[in-house]
Amino acid sequence: MGGEKPTLASVAKAAGVSVPTVSQVMRGTGRISEQTRQRVIEAATKLHYVRNSRAAEMRSGESREIGIVINQFANPFNAEVISGAVDLLETEGYLASILDTRDDHVRQWRQLEAFIRAGRAGLLWVPAQGTEQETLDLLRTHGTPTVTFLRPVDNSIDHVGLRNAEATATATHHLLALGHRNIAYLGGTTMTSVRRDRIAGYRSALAEAGLDRAMLWPSPDTKPAGLASILRLRQEHPNVTAVVCNGDMVALGACQGLIRAGLQPGRDVSVIGFDDIEDASVSTPALTTMAVSPQKLGRKLGRTLLDRIQEPDMPATRTEISAELVIRDTTGSPLQRR
Amino acid sequence: MGGEKPTLASVAKAAGVSVPTVSQVMRGTGRISEQTRQRVIEAATKLHYVRNSRAAEMRSGESREIGIVINQFANPFNAEVISGAVDLLETEGYLASILDTRDDHVRQWRQLEAFIRAGRAGLLWVPAQGTEQETLDLLRTHGTPTVTFLRPVDNSIDHVGLRNAEATATATHHLLALGHRNIAYLGGTTMTSVRRDRIAGYRSALAEAGLDRAMLWPSPDTKPAGLASILRLRQEHPNVTAVVCNGDMVALGACQGLIRAGLQPGRDVSVIGFDDIEDASVSTPALTTMAVSPQKLGRKLGRTLLDRIQEPDMPATRTEISAELVIRDTTGSPLQRR
């Protein structure tokens, strides 16, 4: 079967040169004649040599691996953001690996610690709900370059996020302009800063229209939960004619719920989402939503982290990306009652 | 701000003991008196010592990190499988990080190499389309314990997969029993072993019923592609009354396409999916599908890898999990024509 794991030493022996020579060839540094370079490369490929980055990083103190710590990677929006970030990082020779906290801050602690121990060059991080000060201290004491996204957590850490309040205000204005007066906010469970901002935008738009009938209807941001929630909401408040949703998943679930109840989204009840995931345009009826470009967000995220790695002492930055109203089929004027 | 990063040496100096003593205290091994143990721990906490796992793993050759290399982590089914596997691995003290090949075998090569470089204890792997023999050699040379899943690639590597032929045969039998005679197979693009097996099952069921009208209609396994594909399929072959799909995503897309064309899935055209992702039961109409328990698959996967890590010389195993027909609303008897 296979022999021993190939090392610089075994490649050196096979090529008849010294260990440092092989090292220089592999990294393209130093002065090496074309002749020996060829011989070394040939030997290395034949032996399936793979550089041991643990040893290399230990010696050099540098790392080309970055860690992504996220609350839910299976969420389509998150997945696309990650894709964008990973793409950018790959062009710069970095490799990104992903851990999923599932919004459990104990698991999150273990994962961050593991990344620090493994000497990651930097971290992209969506802080879990209930993240404690101690976690921030951990990152700070080890000086790991970190960028949070979506959920800001501390002013001393770089952040890339969304103009949440602006977006929900736009969404609510759209519904108000269509003539809706009973508009609920659907989705989210705990009061994260993101949800707080989104609700603030929703409230401010209502206030501008002289309405104070804010109605918050919590729900996990998943399709099944959205489906169940809209049904209960309709039962208890039949006069609600429109909902602003905390995310596309809950919005799509709500649409399904309405259909099951014999109602047509966009005619009987208007629904507006947040994110513009792929499903939003494919599902029937197509979802009106506040679109964010996840690729754009992801690239900005990667770029910010690279800048931070290069200039560790720069003051923390904060970038906010606007969401854009995309009108499709789930919003329309309310039916005349009576 | 803070001084140098603390090492075993600095802790040892602070506690007035030798380096190996500190190492033993930190790991709880060896014979250490309670008195010195206290002194060492005190010094370590005061200096905020954190073990450098790169150095530790390099010396000991052991690792508690698992790598997952998958073709598309954002796919809901894959995401749930991963969740199951990660859960199991975490109970055993392992940490799993994920890379996404996007079915690009060049990227896959880089990623596998990176995991090998980083000295992962083991790999869970969905081989990308077009994976070359050279890639297998790479893994073999380095002896990294590996378990493939979903897509088998080599008999010498542990594999956990599905009884694909059995499942599509069951699905096709279901449609035949309902009275369908023109049944197409929708989805998949390249002839992976998975798709080959699924098509074989579909064909064998048709053959048993004395039919030889197999119709293959390729499509990427995404919702938008499924939507577009069913429309073209209906246009060119209006007599097709049922489709067996390569996956739930393409099946759900097909349902959306039928609805847009004014047809009702389950009445006008029957659709049957594969996987039973969360959306399958939530969408309207609810999708009939061949259900696989992703959690079960994930746990089996994790268990298999742990076994392999513990017993590297066991012969390769192959586990196959059956899919179960879940009948919902997208399958029914064909309408009487004329």
Added chain:
DNA sequence: ATGGTCTGATAGAACGTTATATCAAAGAGT
């Protein structure tokens, strides 16, 4: 010839940890 620069390679130490072997001192058994 002499000294100076350039080229291509190597020797040896170092990174922070753990494995192996050793060792002094103290207790235990005959």
Added chain:
DNA sequence: ACTCTTTGATATAACGTTCTATCAGACCAT
């Protein structure tokens, strides 16, 4: 009093790489 074992600690060498310094030889100018 002598070996034998146990206890608690240490010295030394490794893991695989990269960094720093050095070196032999070729080339060149004077």
